[in-house]
C-alpha cells in the first residue's frame with residue numbers, strides 16, 4: 001500500500017517520528033481495536049485512535065446520548081441527544097478521518113457475545129464504568145490472549161493498566177474479587193471531573209498505539225494511578241499471581257460466568 | 267573526488283517542510299542498510315534540516331551540494347532500519 005498525498009499530510013507528524021515512520025503508520029492503518037463503551041473513556045480513546053488512523057475501530061454500547069453525558073463524552077454533542085452513542089461516535093470519528101471504519105454495536109457486552117465480538121480484533125480497550133463488565137472483559141481477553149488496555153475513573157482519580165495475557169498480570173491478579181455491589185460508588189453516585197476522562201482516555205490510546213508499533217514500555221505488571229487534585233502520577237507494581245483464578249497456573253475460571261449476579265446496573 | 271554509487275533517487279522539488287522530510291524518510295525506509303539515497307530539492311531550509319534530521323535518525327550524510335541557482339542534492343547512506 002502506498003500513501004496518498006492526503007495521507008502523507010494527515011500522518012506527517014507520525015511519519016517523521018523515528019519510532020513510527022511509514023512502516024509504523026501502515027501498522028496503525030491496518031490495526032483493529034475494539035473499545036468497550038462509547039462513554040467517558042471510549043470517546044477520547046476512539047477520538048485519538050481515529051485521528052491516528054487506526055483502520056478498524058469496533059465499539060459496543062447500548063445507551064443513547066443524554067444531556068448529562070456531554071460534560072465529558074466528547075464524541076457526542078447537543079444535537080445528538082437520544083441518538084445511539086455508537087452511531088454518534090461513528091459519525092464523529094469518520095468525519096475526523098475517512099481512513100477509519102467504525103463498527104458500532106448497539107448491544108450490551110455479555111458472556112454470550114464478547115468472545116465472538118473481540119476475536120477478530122488485535123487489541124481490546126476497556127472503557128466500561130462497572131465492575132461486572134471489567135471482570136468479564138478481563139477474563140475474555142485472558143482466554144483469547146488479547147492485549148487489553150483497561151481504564152477507570154472516579155471523582156478526581158484515574159487508573160490505567162495494560163494486560164498482556166501470558167506475559168504479565170491480569171485484572172484479577174490485581175483485584176482478586178469483585179467488590180460487593182454498593183461498596184464502590186459509581187460515577188453516577190460520586191461524580192467525575194470531565195477532563196479526567198480525557199487524561200485517562202489519552203493514556204489508554206497511547207498504550208494502544210505503542211502496542212501496535214511495538215515501541216517503548218507499556219503498563220505491563222503496573223497500575224498507573226493519576227490523582228488530579230494532587231497532580232500526581234503513581235506507578236504501582238502488580239506482579240502476575242500464579243494463584244490467579246483466571247490467568248494462574250491452575251485457573252478455576254475456565255469459562256465466562258454470570259458476572260451480573262448480585263449487581264444491579266444502571 | 268570519488269563517485270558515490272546511488273541506489274535510489276527522489277525529486278522533491280516544490281515541496282516544503284515537513285513534507286520534504288516525510289518523502290525523504292519514506293524513501294530511505296524503502297532501501298536496504300548500506301544503500302544510498304540521493305534527494306533533489308529546491309527548498310533551501312530543507313537543505314539544512316534534512317541532513318540534520320537524517321543524522322538524528324542515525325543515517326550518514328555523504329554529500330550536500332548546491333547544483334544550480336535553485337536546487338540542491340543531498341546524498342544519504344542508510345545506516346539502520
Ligand SMILES: [Zn+2]
Nearest residue numbers: 170173244247
Ligand atoms: Zn491474573
